[in-house]
Amino acid sequence: xxxxxxxxxxxxxxxxxxxxxxxxxxxxxxxxxxxxxxxxxxxxxxxxxxxxxxxxxxxxxxxxxxxxxxxxxxxxxxxxxxxxxxxxxxxxxxxxxxxxxxxxxxxxxxxxxxxxxxxxxxxxxxxxxxxxxxxxxxxxxxxxxxxxxxxxxxxxxxxxxxxxxxxxxxxxxxxxxxxxxxxxxxxxxxxxxxxxxxxxxxxxxxxxxxxxxxxxxxxxxxxxxxxxxxxxxxxxxxxxxxxxxxxxxxxxxxxxxxxxxxxxxxxxxxxxxxxxxxxxxxxxxxxxxxxxxxxxxxxxxxxxxxxxxxxxxxxxxxxxxxxxxxxxxxxxxxxxxxxxxxxxxxxxxxxxxxxxxxxxxxxxxxxxxxxxxxxxxxxxxxxxxxxxxxxxxxxxxxxxxxxxxxxxxxxxxxxxxxxxxxxxxxxxxxxxxxxxxxxxxxxxxxxxxxxxxxxxxxxxxxxxx
Numbered sequence: 001x002x003x004x005x006x007x008x009x010x011x012x013x014x015x016x017x018x019x020x021x022x023x024x025x026x027x028x029x030x031x032x033x034x035x036x037x038x039x040x041x042x043x044x045x046x047x048x049x050x051x052x053x054x055x056x057x058x059x060x061x062x063x064x065x066x067x068x069x070x071x072x073x074x075x076x077x078x079x080x081x082x083x084x085x086x087x088x089x090x091x092x093x094x095x096x097x098x099x100x101x102x103x104x105x106x107x108x109x110x111x112x113x114x115x116x117x118x119x120x121x122x123x124x125x126x127x128x129x130x131x132x133x134x135x136x137x138x139x140x141x142x143x144x145x146x147x148x149x150x151x152x153x154x155x156x157x158x159x160x161x162x163x164x165x166x167x168x169x170x171x172x173x174x175x176x177x178x179x180x181x182x183x184x185x186x187x188x189x190x191x192x193x194x195x196x197x198x199x200x201x202x203x204x205x206x207x208x209x210x211x212x213x214x215x216x217x218x219x220x221x222x223x224x225x226x227x228x229x230x231x232x233x234x235x236x237x238x239x240x241x242x243x244x245x246x247x248x249x250x251x252x253x254x255x256x257x258x259x260x261x262x263x264x265x266x267x268x269x270x271x272x273x274x275x276x277x278x279x280x281x282x283x284x285x286x287x288x289x290x291x292x293x294x295x296x297x298x299x300x301x302x303x304x305x306x307x308x309x310x311x312x313x314x315x316x317x318x319x320x321x322x323x324x325x326x327x328x329x330x331x332x333x334x335x336x337x338x339x340x341x342x343x344x345x346x347x348x349x350x351x352x353x354x355x356x357x358x359x360x361x362x363x364x365x366x367x368x369x370x371x372x373x374x375x376x377x378x379x380x381x382x383x384x385x386x387x388x389x390x391x392x393x394x395x396x397x398x399x400x401x402x403x404x405x406x407x408x409x410x411x412x413x414x415x416x417x418x419x420x421x422x423x424x425x426x427x428x429x430x431x432x433x434x435x436x437x438x439x440x441x442x443x444x445x446x447x448x449x450x451x452x453x454x455x456x457x458x459x460x461x462x463x464x465x
Contacts, residue, residue, distance in 0.1 A: 003031045003038075007167035008462065011076040011223040014170070018065050018075050025065070025075030029058035029119050032077040036121065036168045039465045042149060045162040047082045047140045048090050049122040057119040064117060073230050074117030078171040079163055082123040083130055083156075084214075085204060086110045089120075094128040094137035094156075096330040108201040108235040109173060109214060116230035121169050124159030128332040129207070130175060131316070132389050133183045133405055135159055137332065142386040145188055146463035147429055151383035154184030160217050161188040166465055170219055171227045175202070177212040178308055179379075179408025182420040185217050186378035186432030189422045189461065191449065192217045193224050194408075196440045197415030198242040200228070201235035207315040209240070211308070211412040219459045221421075221450040225249055228442070247443050252450040257291025259372040259448070264298035270406035271397040272380035275426045280377035283423035283433045283456065287375065290451050297371065299363040304413045305403045307360065310345060310353035312402065317342025334389045338401060361414045368416075368438035373448055376407045378420040378432030407434055417442040419449050422458040 017023035061075035085103040135158025136142035145151040153162040157174030161184035174181040176194040185192025206212035216227035263284040411418040420432035437445035
């Protein structure tokens, strides 16, 4: 097969071929590096390509298969988001403040995926400190959507999503503080999972630790589950990391017949473009054909945006403290605006957000006692112009820096697992369906996503690069 076909094999397919000695991890690493060289000039998904490290990892994987010591991701090409610290590899965090930072310690994520045998292709682009839902910064520029140059790949894990969709590695790691795995996966057309809070360890911790999650992006649900298994483990550097809990891969095909599923077009408060909501609703109705009972429902909660804004802006304001004037000129102007908004908050404002957050969580806890899953549009719009911080208006309503992501951030507030699956196109650009599960029901979310993937396959679609 040619390089393109080779680069669109799934992680599961690669592992089968490696195990039968029908394909070499070194051959695949070379093909994937050639793919990056061929198409990333158009997309700008990678900030740093670690070619030497990739070939070193691939050779180690080849030896591991020969000696029967291969890890669960041995020889699978993948990438890490440029917020994730990697020892000896430049990690810019999308910021001029970290433009030349080379960490002397691996993050837990980097360690876990290396132990699993993943071939590290490099570091993928992110907005500065992951602050927005478009991937652009003054270090590396803008990442473009694989389906249409000039449109955003989403953010803040936009480089990760673009890489996966464009065949530059079947798996990629992202982080999600208000939707930053699901936003780019939804806008770029791949699968993305925000696991339960604490499922994947993070260090150094995010400024918004109580909202931040790390998760996989992939072209198939099975590949994402494999990656989640590899990256989930307790680590004492992350005080909230959960005990190890593997997803049983064969159980992904068990189906979801008999589940009670809620569909909500707008969660009662979200602005959404009608064509996007209509596309997601057609997909949601398919769950009836998968054996589920589908009802329209959502809890009677207010938009939790005020909670998110207080935590986000307060955290960034605290992180920069009195240093803002010294670094202002080197920060993204949009991020400066958030910091300034946070400085105007009182301690009571932030404490009140945490109190309200508990009430919001309880409303969703009661909701998931009645429903096994919730389905919504992943996002209210399709991909907007690259380099735009956010869509300023949706369905006639104005938005702010992250308030436009009204379907994703509620589940950063609650910590529930949530995934996005590709479910169609509007004007040639991908649309996602969000699948949300009950407390720590990651396996059920993956099983539902897999059932939909089998019913309405997407992994064969390739963008016109």
